[in-house]
Amino acid sequence: MALTPELRERAEFCHRLARHCTDPDRRDSLMKLAEEFAARADAQENDETGVYRLARMSEAPIDGPVATGGGSTMRASMPDRRTNRLLSLLSDDDYERLRPLLSHVVFDYKKSLYEASRPIEYVYFPIDGVASLVITTADGSGAEVGTIGSEGMVGLPICLGDRDAPSSVYVQVPGTALRMDAGLFRAELAHSPTLNLIMLRYAHAFFNQVAQSAACAHLHRVEQRCCRWLLMTRDRMPSGDFLLTHEFLGMMLGVRRTTVTDVMGALQKAGFIRYRRGHVTILDAEALHQRSCECYDVSKLEFDRLLGDTPTAPRADKKHRLISEVG
Numbered sequence: 001m002a003l004t005p006e007l008r009e010r011a012e013f014c015h016r017l018a019r020h021c022t023d024p025d026r027r028d029s030l031m032k033l034a035e036e037f038a039a040r041a042d043a044q045e046n047d048e049t050g051v052y053r054l055a056r057m058s059e060a061p062i063d064g065p066v067a068t069g070g071g072s073t074m075r076a077s078m079p080d081r082r083t084n085r086l087l088s089l090l091s092d093d094d095y096e097r098l099r100p101l102l103s104h105v106v107f108d109y110k111k112s113l114y115e116a117s118r119p120i121e122y123v124y125f126p127i128d129g130v131a132s133l134v135i136t137t138a139d140g141s142g143a144e145v146g147t148i149g150s151e152g153m154v155g156l157p158i159c160l161g162d163r164d165a166p167s168s169v170y171v172q173v174p175g176t177a178l179r180m181d182a183g184l185f186r187a188e189l190a191h192s193p194t195l196n197l198i199m200l201r202y203a204h205a206f207f208n209q210v211a212q213s214a215a216c217a218h219l220h221r222v223e224q225r226c227c228r229w230l231l232m233t234r235d236r237m238p239s240g241d242f243l244l245t246h247e248f249l250g251m252m253l254g255v256r257r258t259t260v261t262d263v264m265g266a267l268q269k270a271g272f273i274r275y276r277r278g279h280v281t282i283l284d285a286e287a288l289h290q291r292s293c294e295c296y297d298v299s300k301l302e303f304d305r306l307l308g309d310t311p312t313a314p315r316a317d318k319k320h321r322l323i324s325e326v327g
């Protein structure tokens, strides 16, 4: 529950960030956020009971500006937080502190979420899109080294005490996400040990996924890796039907486009998928699982070990939930 001094502190914090912000759009949104916090603090002070009622804030759905690729905006209601695994693990108090700071944004294909060696301005909690952590070499070639979807967040360097990274993150499968200012998120991490622990657990799971993928690229056949990647993407999307280009598949697999055509063609011929004009439909997930290498199961089990409950398969025994371990 956010009390008046905390709201005043947040208003001041947003004002301070806005004063130092050179991007006019971002400065405006920070100023609006500061005004919103100040108005809530005023309303709270005027409350005759003197107690801030969380329920009052929750009555009105928080609508956020949805930024589109063309820079225009539209309004959309806040998605259920259980659609992102990390947000679903937060205690109600932690989530209610983050909630007013989150905006529902569109993940357009190829949208850059942060660039190598540039300050990370926002963190993102994907809802139904998928992003790729990409390393670009001096000759301009790019290779995917990590995948981020509804199980995680984009902006781990912020959780690890840094402000930028040598890698970039791009949207590879379009969708939506919840976005938050990186400076505000850093402040929330310092405020909550449970939020901090969940992010560190995710960082460990993500590191293990990247390590597994490095071994996979050396040891397993391209068809096995392609099946693994299709299953990983399906797990992060609301259905087994998603947009996926040859270009990104090639980047993910580290192979030429002709090889992508051969592998996807073979999977389609076998009846496991349908692939037309960059649109994939998973027809037989079990068959893909059988063709995949062990890395798919290894990474999945590691996420379950480190992050416990999932929105779709909560543990029955709540006493072992991650968030109870520190509080």
Ligand SMILES: [Zn+2]
Pocket (backbone or CB within 6 Å): 215, 216, 217, 220, 224, 225, 228, 293, 294, 295, 296
């Ligand atoms: Zn593998």
